[in-house]
Amino acid sequence: MKSFDYVRPATVREAVAAAAQRDAAYLAAGTNLLDLMKAGVTQPNRLVDITHLPDLDQIEDLSDGSVRIGALVRNADLAHDRNFARRFPAVAEALLSGASAQLRNAATVGGNLVQRTRCAYFYDVASACNKRNPGSGCDARGGDNRLHAILGWSESCIATHPSDFCIPLVALDAVVEVEGRAARREIPLEMFHRLPGDTPDHENMLAPGEMIVAVRLPAEAAGFAAHARYLKVRERTSYAFAVVSATAALRVEADVIADARLALGGVAMKPWRAREAEQMLIGACADSSLFRRAAETALAEAKPSGDNAYKIELARRVVVRALALAAAGTPERMPALPGSPFAAVSGVVTHG
Amino acid sequence: MGFSTTLTVNGVKRTIELDDPRVTLLDLLRERLDLTGTKKGCDRGQCGACTVIVDGRRINSCLALAISHDGADVLTIEGVAQGARLHPVQEAFIAHDGLQCGFCTPGQIMSAIGLIHEGQAGDDPERVREGMSGNLCRCGAYQGITEAVLKAQKALDAASRREVA
Numbered sequence: 001m002k003s004f005d006y007v008r009p010a011t012v013r014e015a016v017a018a019a020a021q022r023d024a025a026y027l028a029a030g031t032n033l034l035d036l037m038k039a040g041v042t043q044p045n046r047l048v049d050i051t052h053l054p055d056l057d058q059i060e061d062l063s064d065g066s067v068r069i070g071a072l073v074r075n076a077d078l079a080h081d082r083n084f085a086r087r088f089p090a091v092a093e094a095l096l097s098g099a100s101a102q103l104r105n106a107a108t109v110g111g112n113l114v115q116r117t118r119c120a121y122f123y124d125v126a127s128a129c130n131k132r133n134p135g136s137g138c139d140a141r142g143g144d145n146r147l148h149a150i151l152g153w154s155e156s157c158i159a160t161h162p163s164d165f166c167i168p169l170v171a172l173d174a175v176v177e178v179e180g181r182a183a184r185r186e187i188p189l190e191m192f193h194r195l196p197g198d199t200p201d202h203e204n205m206l207a208p209g210e211m212i213v214a215v216r217l218p219a220e221a222a223g224f225a226a227h228a229r230y231l232k233v234r235e236r237t238s239y240a241f242a243v244v245s246a247t248a249a250l251r252v253e254a255d256v257i258a259d260a261r262l263a264l265g266g267v268a269m270k271p272w273r274a275r276e277a278e279q280m281l282i283g284a285c286a287d288s289s290l291f292r293r294a295a296e297t298a299l300a301e302a303k304p305s306g307d308n309a310y311k312i313e314l315a316r317r318v319v320v321r322a323l324a325l326a327a328a329g330t331p332e333r334m335p336a337l338p339g340s341p342f343a344a345v346s347g348v349v350t351h352g
Numbered sequence: 353m354g355f356s357t358t359l360t361v362n363g364v365k366r367t368i369e370l371d372d373p374r375v376t377l378l379d380l381l382r383e384r385l386d387l388t389g390t391k392k393g394c395d396r397g398q399c400g401a402c403t404v405i406v407d408g409r410r411i412n413s414c415l416a417l418a419i420s421h422d423g424a425d426v427l428t429i430e431g432v433a434q435g436a437r438l439h440p441v442q443e444a445f446i447a448h449d450g451l452q453c454g455f456c457t458p459g460q461i462m463s464a465i466g467l468i469h470e471g472q473a474g475d476d477p478e479r480v481r482e483g484m485s486g487n488l489c490r491c492g493a494y495q496g497i498t499e500a501v502l503k504a505q506k507a508l509d510a511a512s513r514r515e516v517a
Contacts, residue, residue, distance in 0.1 A: 102463065
């Protein structure tokens with residue numbers, strides 16, 4: 001690991017000032033950052049340790065009905081907060097489907113949003129990677145790319161964003177609160193991550209030195225609590241990143257879908273909101289042929305980026321299954337295997 | 353430039369002068385405090401051999417910078433027995449053959465103590481397996497590990513009921 005200068009600011013203002021210099025990085029839990037630094041993928045000159053800052057670890061109910069989650073709230077604390085999990089069960093399920101218990105105890109909300117892709121060529125400093133070393137090429141093209149992107153990829157980069165947490169957040173219109181040297185500003189999470197285009201090294205809308213201070217979910221997001229699920233297909237039952245995942249959230253009134261949210265993970269370099277498919281669902285009655293048509297719409301633009309054409313049909317089936325699970329209703333208790341397709345057969349939910 | 357870090361390790365307050373901020377909590381425990389019970393497996397947060405309990409929560413000590421945990425309370429495998437009396441989780445691992453070579457065992461035991469403290473798994477083997485998925489065992493002693501965790505949980509529940517009564 002390359003040597004760095006360590007600073008521990010006492011306030012957010014001090015942190016932002018300390019991170020203004022080139023090649024500075026914020027340190028929260030470090031569960032991804034230290035791994036990247038050990039591999040030499042990221043080589044910051046300065047770490048600004050924000051873990052001792054006060055007040056960023058709160059989950060607050062605001063007067064307008066929205067919920068504000070501080071950037072330093074730990075994944076496990078958010079997922080197990082009863083009030084939060086009751087109102088946003090798909091968010092809790094996504095969090096608990098990710099990583100391991102040890103990592104969830106450490107990893108933070110803010111860190112999750114800016115974690116890096118797990119593309120093996122990005123991690124291997126001997127490989128060409130336009131994200132790590134702009135202009136060097138992409139060894140994932142023509143390489144081992146079964147797990148790579150099927151939507152929104154470019155010739156420069158076919159990596160995917162690895163977050164589970166971000167998928168229901170995008171579906172539920174979460175907003176990111178960001179503090180910079182000038183002022184605090186807000187970015188809708190759907191706009192926060194960037195597709196690779198010709199500049200895959202620019203992954204999000206943060207300006208240099210800007211710091212995530214909170215993520216907010218609007219009041220309407222809790223309206224989906226009775227029919228909200230996260231489904232995640234992995235190559236092993238637990239402790240693996242998504243091959244494909246989806247959040248489906250429905251508001252059902254008198255057997256009619258009054259509102260619908262759908263977002264996919266593991267398919268692109270950003271959480272993929274399927275707005276057209278959502279529109280098809282609204283006003284209709286829940287049934288499997290409708291779900292299949294919505295899935296086809298959601299994947300209409302999908303293209304294989306390598307040996308991953310199978311992911312397109314897999315993604316359609318994950319969407320159908322997630323919608324069926326959501327329509328059947330949120331289980332009263334978190335499933336033993338959160339987000340797992342093994343937890344239920346053919347969209348039939350075992351409650352309790 | 354030196355960095356002074358204070359940690360309470362297994363109940364004892366220690367102040368350590370670090371000459372470099374790169375030292376992980378794992379390396380500090382093993383190399384500076386000679387607490388080699390905590391194992392270095394992958395050193396990348398994938399195997400769980402380095403699991404310790406920090407401020408009551410199990411974490412991977414290989415992905416934690418020691419300096420960032422200034423002021424923390426750390427419990428390692430060396431601190432769980434009371435003198436010659438093993439911790440109920442240690443006893444259960446022996447009784448149920450929850451190990452073969454033993455390299456992952458300190459991490460498994462610390463993870464199991466954390467899992468039981470979190471109180472999410474209950475007596476459901478599926479929830480125990482899911483909750484222990486961050487600890488790999490290359491000998492494949494998973495069946496014994498799951499049985500040991502369930503047994504230890506029962507023993508600790510009974511002990512806490514006795515305490516209340």
